[in-house]
Amino acid sequence: MSSRVFQSVIIQMKDATDRCIGVADEQGFVIACSELSLIGSHLDDMVPAVGEEREQIFASNVRTYKLLGSSGNRFDYAVFVSGHDETARSICILAHVAMSEARINYEEKHNKSTFVKNIISDNILPGDVYVRAKELHFVTDVPRVVYLIRQQEHNDVTAIEALGNLFPDRQKDFVLSVNETDIVVIRELSGEPGTEDVNAVAQQIESTLRGELGIRTVVGIGSIAYHLRELADRYKEAQVAIEVGKVFDTEKSVINYENLGIGRIIYQLPTTLCEMFLSEVFKKNPIETLDEDTIETINKFFENNLNVSETSRKLYVHRNTLVYRLEKIKKLTGLDLREFDHAIVFKVAMMVKKYLDSQNTAKF
Numbered sequence: 001m002s003s004r005v006f007q008s009v010i011i012q013m014k015d016a017t018d019r020c021i022g023v024a025d026e027q028g029f030v031i032a033c034s035e036l037s038l039i040g041s042h043l044d045d046m047v048p049a050v051g052e053e054r055e056q057i058f059a060s061n062v063r064t065y066k067l068l069g070s071s072g073n074r075f076d077y078a079v080f081v082s083g084h085d086e087t088a089r090s091i092c093i094l095a096h097v098a099m100s101e102a103r104i105n106y107e108e109k110h111n112k113s114t115f116v117k118n119i120i121s122d123n124i125l126p127g128d129v130y131v132r133a134k135e136l137h138f139v140t141d142v143p144r145v146v147y148l149i150r151q152q153e154h155n156d157v158t159a160i161e162a163l164g165n166l167f168p169d170r171q172k173d174f175v176l177s178v179n180e181t182d183i184v185v186i187r188e189l190s191g192e193p194g195t196e197d198v199n200a201v202a203q204q205i206e207s208t209l210r211g212e213l214g215i216r217t218v219v220g221i222g223s224i225a226y227h228l229r230e231l232a233d234r235y236k237e238a239q240v241a242i243e244v245g246k247v248f249d250t251e252k253s254v255i256n257y258e259n260l261g262i263g264r265i266i267y268q269l270p271t272t273l274c275e276m277f278l279s280e281v282f283k284k285n286p287i288e289t290l291d292e293d294t295i296e297t298i299n300k301f302f303e304n305n306l307n308v309s310e311t312s313r314k315l316y317v318h319r320n321t322l323v324y325r326l327e328k329i330k331k332l333t334g335l336d337l338r339e340f341d342h343a344i345v346f347k348v349a350m351m352v353k354k355y356l357d358s359q360n361t362a363k364f
Helices: 003-014 046-050 086-110 112-120 126-135 158-166 195-213 228-248 262-267 271-281 292-303 308-315 319-333 340-363
Strands: 021-025 030-033 057-059 063-068 077-082 144-151 174-177 182-188 217-221 254-256
Touching: 003 021, 003 030, 003 086, 021 086, 046 057, 046 063, 046 077, 057 086, 063 086, 077 086, 112 126, 112 174, 112 182, 112 228, 126 228, 144 158, 144 195, 144 228, 158 174, 158 182, 158 195, 182 228, 195 217, 195 254, 217 228, 228 254, 228 262, 228 340, 262 340, 271 340, 292 308, 292 319, 292 340, 308 319
Parallel strands: 217 254
Antiparallel strands: 021 030, 021 077, 057 063, 063 077, 144 182, 144 217, 174 182
């Protein structure tokens, strides 16, 4: 934190009062003051006045103090005003407000993590990205990947620390807490890694949190960003990956946006359009008329690439039994799953039904 920022605020306040206003560090050394001769000197009354209780505002026989940036038993700075009367207290509170705002603005301007967080949250204008990046000496056009880690069963604040240890390079990799359940890791890539490399890092994240902390997570991955301004879109892609995976890939703990396939398209469709599609496909009988055994048969048939012999072997049934079941499905739905075009329509219809069910569940 630059003392010049505090000094600039003090200069602006100087004409409003004849009291001495300043800022001292946690050891009691003055780093900014309206009386320039005091800068660099030590305030012997400050440390004893702070005491063990770490009161937010306190006074000695000489000055009134208010802690700045305090956390638990620690504090970064203390704003002080000469005197220990009510006037000194009021001026100290006002000075503290001004110093706090100046500090926040400075850190937002000069902190890379805050800068990146503002980008993915759309809290910065596109034109300002270039300006801030230049101020921070931030390389804008290197490939980066966005990982969104969502904690499933319980939230553990130590997850941030664990991920910070996993990605220790604070200049290239960023670990950001977004909310109670979500953590974002933005990792700079060297060269042009393939999807397998990107997924391997996500697997490492998931296994680290599960192994060290016992946290069950799902990791969404956005496509590679080749410029800083693309990070917000890649973060949204990682969010979509998790949401789509929640519907179509419930068993997966790592979901890449680029591998979502048709599920991504279905997820973006209006529910009314999906309902119309199902009613058009299943004109004879609704899909709900199919029992669980029939649905299992259909899923196995798809898993084995419409191969009757292989599917019957996996289901432990005779080939003729499977053919009979497929004929039954054809009579009920009008779709012959042995025909490729019919199979595609049926597969999409099942995914649409799954999506609608998830939307109906979410309403409740």
